[in-house]
Amino acid sequence: MDFMSDPARNMSDEAGTAISGKRRLRRSCESCRNSKGKCVPSGQNGRCERCVKEGQQCTFLEAKPRPKRAKNSRTRVAEMEERLDGLMALLTSKQAGEQASPSETSSAPSQPPIALSPPETGLQAFTHPISSSVSLVSFSGSEDFRPQQSLPVFAFPNFDQFNDAISKGLVSITQAEKSVRYFQSRASHFPFVLVPPKWTLDSLRRERPFLLLSILSFAAHHNEKLQLRLELELRESLSKKVIVHCEKSLDLLQGVLLYLAWYQFYFEPDREQMYQLSQMAVAMAIDLGINKPAQDWEPIDVKVLKARLFLPKSPEELEAQRTFLGVYFLTTTICQGLRKPNSLEYSEYMETCTESLARAAIAETDNLLPYYIRLQRLAGEIDHAFDYSQNLKLPQLDVIRVEILRKSFEQQLNQFELTFPAHVWNSPSLTMKYYNLRIYVNEIGLHAVKPSELEPLSTSWYYSTARNEILIRCLRNTKEYIDRYLLLTPVDLASLNLTDYISLVYAVLVLGAFSTGAYDSQILNSADMKATVNLDYYLDALSAQALQLLAASEPGSNNFVSHIYNLFQQSKIWYSQMVRDPTPVGLSITGKPTFSFMEIIPTIMVRCVDFSVNFASAKSDVSSGEGGGSGLSEVGSDEQWSEMLSSWAANQDLSNMVLDTGMG
Numbered sequence: 001m002d003f004m005s006d007p008a009r010n011m012s013d014e015a016g017t018a019i020s021g022k023r024r025l026r027r028s029c030e031s032c033r034n035s036k037g038k039c040v041p042s043g044q045n046g047r048c049e050r051c052v053k054e055g056q057q058c059t060f061l062e063a064k065p066r067p068k069r070a071k072n073s074r075t076r077v078a079e080m081e082e083r084l085d086g087l088m089a090l091l092t093s094k095q096a097g098e099q100a101s102p103s104e105t106s107s108a109p110s111q112p113p114i115a116l117s118p119p120e121t122g123l124q125a126f127t128h129p130i131s132s133s134v135s136l137v138s139f140s141g142s143e144d145f146r147p148q149q150s151l152p153v154f155a156f157p158n159f160d161q162f163n164d165a166i167s168k169g170l171v172s173i174t175q176a177e178k179s180v181r182y183f184q185s186r187a188s189h190f191p192f193v194l195v196p197p198k199w200t201l202d203s204l205r206r207e208r209p210f211l212l213l214s215i216l217s218f219a220a221h222h223n224e225k226l227q228l229r230l231e232l233e234l235r236e237s238l239s240k241k242v243i244v245h246c247e248k249s250l251d252l253l254q255g256v257l258l259y260l261a262w263y264q265f266y267f268e269p270d271r272e273q274m275y276q277l278s279q280m281a282v283a284m285a286i287d288l289g290i291n292k293p294a295q296d297w298e299p300i301d302v303k304v305l306k307a308r309l310f311l312p313k314s315p316e317e318l319e320a321q322r323t324f325l326g327v328y329f330l331t332t333t334i335c336q337g338l339r340k341p342n343s344l345e346y347s348e349y350m351e352t353c354t355e356s357l358a359r360a361a362i363a364e365t366d367n368l369l370p371y372y373i374r375l376q377r378l379a380g381e382i383d384h385a386f387d388y389s390q391n392l393k394l395p396q397l398d399v400i401r402v403e404i405l406r407k408s409f410e411q412q413l414n415q416f417e418l419t420f421p422a423h424v425w426n427s428p429s430l431t432m433k434y435y436n437l438r439i440y441v442n443e444i445g446l447h448a449v450k451p452s453e454l455e456p457l458s459t460s461w462y463y464s465t466a467r468n469e470i471l472i473r474c475l476r477n478t479k480e481y482i483d484r485y486l487l488l489t490p491v492d493l494a495s496l497n498l499t500d501y502i503s504l505v506y507a508v509l510v511l512g513a514f515s516t517g518a519y520d521s522q523i524l525n526s527a528d529m530k531a532t533v534n535l536d537y538y539l540d541a542l543s544a545q546a547l548q549l550l551a552a553s554e555p556g557s558n559n560f561v562s563h564i565y566n567l568f569q570q571s572k573i574w575y576s577q578m579v580r581d582p583t584p585v586g587l588s589i590t591g592k593p594t595f596s597f598m599e600i601i602p603t604i605m606v607r608c609v610d611f612s613v614n615f616a617s618a619k620s621d622v623s624s625g626e627g628g629g630s631g632l633s634e635v636g637s638d639e640q641w642s643e644m645l646s647s648w649a650a651n652q653d654l655s656n657m658v659l660d661t662g663m664g
Helices: 031-033 049-054 073-099 171-185 201-207 209-222 224-244 248-263 276-289 302-308 317-339 348-362 364-386 399-419 427-449 466-487 492-496 496-516 526-534 533-551 560-580 598-606 615-627 638-649
Strands: none
Touching: 031 049, 171 201, 171 209, 201 209, 209 224, 209 248, 224 248, 224 526, 224 638, 248 276, 248 317, 248 496, 276 317, 317 348, 317 364, 348 364, 364 399, 364 427, 399 427, 399 466, 427 466, 427 496, 466 496, 466 526, 466 533, 496 526, 496 533, 496 560, 533 560
């Protein structure tokens, strides 16, 4: 038999192949192995050249398998981390499942929970583009978007490399895709953070994981239990990324902006962080360097630099500019509403950003950005001129300067009204922002300081006719703002974000100042002014509107409107008590009742939280898991509420009155 064809003595590469089942022979005979020589096959029967030459028997032994290499420490650590991630995902899914209501778990007691989309995995991409033409969803939600109330948490987590809310089984891939499309349909309501249509769910999970988590949390407002769980996941992720891992990225910044823009869904007075988060967004924007144009290190001619401003910007640069404008608009609105210092002022680069975005026209909503910025810039100029926040400690304004500044601001507003195109007035948020600024301009009349007895009345702005005209104009603008708010449709109301609700509370507080005599004018008749204000009517109308929204909302949805409703109701109780018996309210040195916004608004919100039974029951599971106290659910009677408000208003000096519209 030929040597090369002998399966028992094959010395080529085939000698090591399996024979007789799984039996393998060595590639060299024992004689060659002992002499450490090369075993070369010969032409004779199954023998190598060395054995033929020396006349020895050519013997091949069975090959022994190589021992497996021991795992190193790095491999063992990686395997251990993978196992821990799996265990954590299972525990998270189990804890979330235990938070389901009894009605949900008792509907199928004999069947184990199942995933809605078994064939889907965490690595499945969002294959179809996110439509930008999805119609607006009504306040009560659409059938396509509405989440499954019976399955707020999906049973089986996906063990993938993302370790996000989808991996942990909190949201299915199908529901995540619907959430992204839902967010896309509402881009015009906060046009500073967008998801381009070309981005898939898979790309969001890889490149914008924190932004995706903010989108999922926002879009889950039709299922409050799921939204609270996603918000907890969001806050834990933010703290880990920023505090533990010291990260800063556009993804984090956009996620924080989106979280703040719709903060009314998460607002709780005892742990609100609007101002803190807004300042963190400012710091992160500055650290990322998006607050100024990108500079080349090489010297460049000024003319060439100016010419570059008209060149098309990259999508990444435009996205950074859009985000920076969002940081400015949102943080300055919050700071002005809370009457706290603002660390980000208007700069000429913001105008460059709006021009670049409008010129590029990547998104349809980019043409709204210049008007958001122009209105907010004017609000900042008003605050700087009149120092409403009392942060600048400016000297007291005289009557001439007040009139010059106020008329200048009024002229700018009139110019806005004439020059703004029609599509701007189709935006409820921009429209209400404009009419809110008309109140803001004339608020200066409420900040007059009573002069000393030595100052002549003829030279005092406090007693001047100009101040009385400003007060009347302020009241008229306040009532016009609330009247327009009451005319908003449910779809319009569903589009409002945090900045709009701050403006609403501000308008109600200004109206309350007029109803309680906080304007303190010696010329205006108090009784006539109170009748003109008609605070009872407006509180009733706003309460009725809030009740309609609550009644139209789906069972289990986030009833954040209950905060607003309870604010109006408790304000009515206080006002009714003051009208019946003004004596306990307290008299200031002027003999007029006062209204301390700085103290009343945070306490009102604390007292109003959890008045709704549905709201309290929806919060209970998450609050107990976070170690939240039970004090929020303890509510006093109407008499206790009236006594508390009366004690606040006692002995308040009008010279120290500061309008504060903060909700925390």
